[in-house]
Amino acid sequence: MTGTPLDSSPGSPLRVGLVGYGLAGSVFHAxxxxxxxxxxxxxxxxxxxxxxxxxxAEFPDVRVAAGADELFDRAGELDLVVVASPNKTHVPLATAxxxxxxxxxxDKPVAGTAAEARALAELAEERGLLLSVFQNRRWxxxxxxxxxxxxxxxxxxxxxxxxxxxxxxxxxxxxxxxxGDPAEIGGLLYDLGSHVVDQALxxxxxxxxxxxxxxxxxxxxxxxxxxxxxxxxxxxxxxxLYVSATTAQLGPRFRVLGSRAGYVKYGLDPQEAALREGRRxxxxxxxxxxxxxxxxxxxxxxxPLTGGGRPEPTLPGDYPAYYAAVARALREGGPxxxxxxxAAAALQVLEAARxxxxxxxxxxx
Numbered sequence: 001m002t003g004t005p006l007d008s009s010p011g012s013p014l015r016v017g018l019v020g021y022g023l024a025g026s027v028f029h030a031x032x033x034x035x036x037x038x039x040x041x042x043x044x045x046x047x048x049x050x051x052x053x054x055x056x057a058e059f060p061d062v063r064v065a066a067g068a069d070e071l072f073d074r075a076g077e078l079d080l081v082v083v084a085s086p087n088k089t090h091v092p093l094a095t096a097x098x099x100x101x102x103x104x105x106x107d108k109p110v111a112g113t114a115a116e117a118r119a120l121a122e123l124a125e126e127r128g129l130l131l132s133v134f135q136n137r138r139w140x141x142x143x144x145x146x147x148x149x150x151x152x153x154x155x156x157x158x159x160x161x162x163x164x165x166x167x168x169x170x171x172x173x174x175x176x177x178x179x180g181d182p183a184e185i186g187g188l189l190y191d192l193g194s195h196v197v198d199q200a201l202x203x204x205x206x207x208x209x210x211x212x213x214x215x216x217x218x219x220x221x222x223x224x225x226x227x228x229x230x231x232x233x234x235x236x237x238x239x240x241l242y243v244s245a246t247t248a249q250l251g252p253r254f255r256v257l258g259s260r261a262g263y264v265k266y267g268l269d270p271q272e273a274a275l276r277e278g279r280r281x282x283x284x285x286x287x288x289x290x291x292x293x294x295x296x297x298x299x300x301x302x303x304p305l306t307g308g309g310r311p312e313p314t315l316p317g318d319y320p321a322y323y324a325a326v327a328r329a330l331r332e333g334g335p336x337x338x339x340x341x342x343a344a345a346a347l348q349v350l351e352a353a354r355x356x357x358x359x360x361x362x363x364x365x
Contacts, residue, residue, distance in 0.1 A: 014330055015042040017071045017078045017102075019093055020085035021051040024107050026058070027275050028136065028319075029084045034059065035281040035320050038327035042078060045071055068093055075100040080330060083107060084134075086176050087185035091116050094131070098123050103130035103330055108194040110343045112185045114351060117344035124340065130329055132336050133343040134322065137195040138202060140269035141288055141317035142253055145296065148315060149256075149263055150203065154298060156260025161200060161239045163254055165192040166247035172221045180222030187223035189214060189350055192243035197353075198346045200231055200239040206345065207231040207239075211362045212353035217246045229353045254296070264304045265296030269317040281320045288317030 016033050018025055021044050033041045043063040044055040052064045065071055071081065081097040082105045083090055091111050097104045104124070110133045111117040124131035137143060149155055176184045177191060189212075201207065209232040214224040226246045231239040242251070254265045270290050281287050292311070299309020325337035352363040 013038050013040040014079035014327060015040055015077065016080045016082060017043040017045065018082045018084060019045040019068050019071065020083065020107075021046040021048070021055050022084075022086075025082075025084035026051070026054065027272075029082050029105075029107070029134070030055070030059065031275055031280050032319055032323050033082070036323040036327055038331060039080070039323060043071060068096065072096055072100040072102075075102050078102060080105065080130075080326070082134075087112070087190070088176075088183055091120065094120055095123065098127055098129055098131065101127070101129070103132075105132045105134055105326060106340075107134045108198070108343065109185065109190050109347060109350070110340055111347065112190075114344045114348040117340055117347050121340035121344065130326070130336060131340045132326055132329070133338045133340055135195070135198050135338045135343070136271075136319050136322060137199060137269075138338070139318045139321050140271075141290055141314045142265045142267075142269060142296065143199055144315040144318065145265070145312060146254060146256060146263060147203070149298065149312070154261060155256060155258030155263060158204065158237050158256060158258045160257045161204060161237060161254075162242075162252070162256070163196045163199060163239065164242040164244075164247075164251045165196055165253075166242060166244045166250050168247055168250070169245040170218060172218055172225075178221065178223060178225075187214075187225075187227075188243045188245060189224050189227050189229075189353060193227060193229065193241070193350055193353070194346060196241040196243060197229065197231075197349050198343070200233075200241060201342070201346055201349070204233045204237040204239065205235045206233065207349050207352075207365055208234045209362050209364050210349055210352035210356055212356040214354070214357040224357075227353075227357075229349075231349065261298050261300045261309070263296055263298050263312065264309075265312075265314070267294045271317045271319050275319075286316075288319070290314050290317075 045065045047066045081102045083093045084107045177186045179186045211230040213228045215226045217226045226244045229241040256263045295311045297304035297309035298312045302308020328334035356363045
């Protein structure tokens with residue numbers, strides 16, 4: 001749902017409380033919130049003294065709280081809560097925020113199970129509040145370009161969609177994202193898998209069947225670091241999705257095969273790297289733009305590596321569009337950019353993938 005438009009003054013930006021200031025909070029959410037004209041970063045919640053100092057240095061006017069309870073105790077001073085803390089805290093924090101009467105954005109995955117995501121969506125519906133999931137990869141440059149090609153019918157009927165989110169990290173980095181404790185909701189299936197599954201469902205509709213293979217390859221690794229997911233969509237499209245930290249030679253980000261032509265695209269959207277380097281949206285005219293040398297190619301019967309097909313200009317990546325849409329949803333009652341029920345559908349696929357890999361079966365949804 002969109003949620004009821006807020007009554008805050010049209011001339012003042014909406015006040016945002018951000019819970020968590022690790023990678024997700026400091027690199028993605030805080031800069032994007034700050035770059036959104038109708039939002040202001042009011043409070044950062046982190047108990048880590050170094051991260052508190054970092055938040056104050058990067059946003060001198062921000063208030064800092066050591067715990068989320070401090071935020072909810074003054075819910076009347078805020079217009080939105082963003083949950084960017086570890087995965088296992090997403091459901092309890094989002095629940096507390098909704099019960100405090102606050103709209104919520106939750107980083108992916110919104111929950112550990114589809115049932116939990118649906119319960120959160122139901123709570124938001126009962127309270128008349130926005131609940132949105134941060135799926136920034138819907139605004140990647142390659143994804144936006146592929147959607148354009150599909151809308152224009154350039155590929156004809158799509159038969160197979162291959163999507164890879166691969167890295168070469170032969171040594172585990174540790175931390176909760178690579179923990180073997182199921183309560184942490186770690187591993188690549190729920191991390192990068194949340195992105196590639198969401199994109200596949202957005203492009204080609206619901207999945208009817210799921211098959212998956214997950215492996216723990218690296219010495220010392222505790223959870224999946226090399227995973228393959230095959231989806232059969234109700235539309236007839238087959239999606240082959242790869243997420244890995246063990247890929248010594250990276251494959252194409254997208255390889256999309258249709259009845260008229262195919263689209264092959266290498267390389268990752270540049271926005272994450274720019275954010276990690278400290279660049280900020282709105283400070284450069286070339287935000288999200290990649291060099292022509294990285295453009296994908298559209299054609300048939302030839303290899304793009306030997307110049308086959310025609311170059312397809314890549315649309316700029318546009319992560320700022322997500323929070324701009326959130327602001328419109330809150331201010332004007334516009335559409336929710338990523339409804340929680342869509343995230344629940346992706347979680348249903350991830351749960352089926354985990355069962356498929358464990359039992360060696362294809363799971364029918």
